Amino acid sequence: MPTIIIAGVDGTGDANDATYRADMANSYVNVLVRRALARGAKGAYHRGPTLLGNETGPLGAWAQNIIRNNSTGVSDPKIVLTGYSRGGASAITAAQLLGLRGIAVDVLVLFDAVDRSVTAMADTIPPNVKKVFHARRSSLSLSRPYFGNCGTYSIPFVTSYTEEFFFCTHGGVGGCPWWNSPTRPATVRLSDLISEDGLPTAVTYQQDLAGAAAAWTWMAPKLALEGII
Numbered sequence: 001m002p003t004i005i006i007a008g009v010d011g012t013g014d015a016n017d018a019t020y021r022a023d024m025a026n027s028y029v030n031v032l033v034r035r036a037l038a039r040g041a042k043g044a045y046h047r048g049p050t051l052l053g054n055e056t057g058p059l060g061a062w063a064q065n066i067i068r069n070n071s072t073g074v075s076d077p078k079i080v081l082t083g084y085s086r087g088g089a090s091a092i093t094a095a096q097l098l099g100l101r102g103i104a105v106d107v108l109v110l111f112d113a114v115d116r117s118v119t120a121m122a123d124t125i126p127p128n129v130k131k132v133f134h135a136r137r138s139s140l141s142l143s144r145p146y147f148g149n150c151g152t153y154s155i156p157f158v159t160s161y162t163e164e165f166f167f168c169t170h171g172g173v174g175g176c177p178w179w180n181s182p183t184r185p186a187t188v189r190l191s192d193l194i195s196e197d198g199l200p201t202a203v204t205y206q207q208d209l210a211g212a213a214a215a216w217t218w219m220a221p222k223l224a225l226e227g228i229i
Contacts, residue, residue, distance in 0.1 A: 002078040004041035004228055005070045007063035007094060008033040010048040011085030011111075011174050020047050022182055028111050028135075028175035028216060029084045035229040036080070042070040043080075048087040049117070056086045057119030060093025067098060080107045080228055084174040088113025092122035092151050099128035107226050108151075109219070110134040112173040115150035125154035125161065133222050134163040135173050135215045142202045143169040143194075164218050168211020169194060169203055177212040179205040 008029045013020045024030055024047065033045040044066050049055040063081060071077045079098070083091030088110040095105045108129050115122040125132055134151060137143050147170060154161045166173055171181070178184055178194050190206040203211070223229045 001227060002076050003074050004036055004039070004043075004080055005067055005074065005077045006033055006036045006041050006043035006080040006082065006228070007066040007091075008045045008082040009059045009063055009087035009090040010046070010083070011087050011176075012049050012051065012053060013047065015050045017047065024048075024176065026175055026180070027084055028219070029082050029087060031175065032082055032109065032223065032229060039229065041228070042074070043067070048085065053086050053117035054119055056089050056115070056117035057093055059087065059090035060120060061097060063090060063094035064097040067094065067103070078106045078227070079104065080109065081105055082109035083113060084111040085114050085170065086117060089115035089117065089120045089122035089150050092125065093120045095129050096126045099126045103128065105129045106131065107228065108132045109223065110151050111175070111215070112137050112170050113149060113151040114147045116147065122150040123153060125151055125159050127155050127158045129154070129159050131160045132162065133219060134161070135219055136163055136165050137170050137173045138165040138167045140202060141167050141169060142200070143196060162222075166211045166215045167203065168208045168215070169196065169201060172203075172208040172212035173215050175212060175216065177205070177208040179209050
């Protein structure tokens with residue numbers, strides 16, 4: 001069994017690290033990296049960018065360095081990158097940088113990847129990536145319609161690209177449904193529709209929880225089959 005070398009970058013969040021850790025404690029990138037490391041993988045997790053997203057590109061460079069440094073002396077490692085939201089753009093940036101060095105990425109795991117930053121250009125999966133799994137929010141959810149997605153294009157027969165859409169919010173796809181948020185108003189009910197930035201979505205809190213669970217149920221067996229978790 002090859003040694004897994006993994007780098008994960010989480011989604012955008014609060015600039016205060018303590019608040020961020022509380023908000024993203026159960027994000028799927030966080031969970032994925034923790035479980036991989038517990039199984040003997042080498043690598044690291046990093047919090048995601050702050051509101052303006054200027055850290056997106058530099059975090060891609062960080063992830064590339066994590067992969068290269070932890071691959072030293074490892075015979076035939078299995079390279080895994082993962083990211084959520086803007087962290088997905090960071091993971092794609094890391095793949096691009098590794099490609100410039102002739103290093104293949106075995107698996108790229110994305111949770112609703114977006115590139116809302118001037119420091120990364122992550123629309124397309126580079127050809128050094130062998131396999132992509134991408135969990136995305138359904139457009140029917142009306143969650144963050146102005147975000148779009150990146151990492152949705154790849155070269156056929158070069159990269160195996162698999163995606164699935166889930167009826168939940170952007171947060172839900174990444175493992176952070178609004179019902180579990182520390183900032184959720186105490187007065188809301190599971191049957192209430194979620195609002196984001198003052199704009200209504202089509203998703204109730206209950207549907208967000210269900211969609212988040214469905215995203216992990218879809219992703220986890222693929223990661224297990226790859227020997228990552």
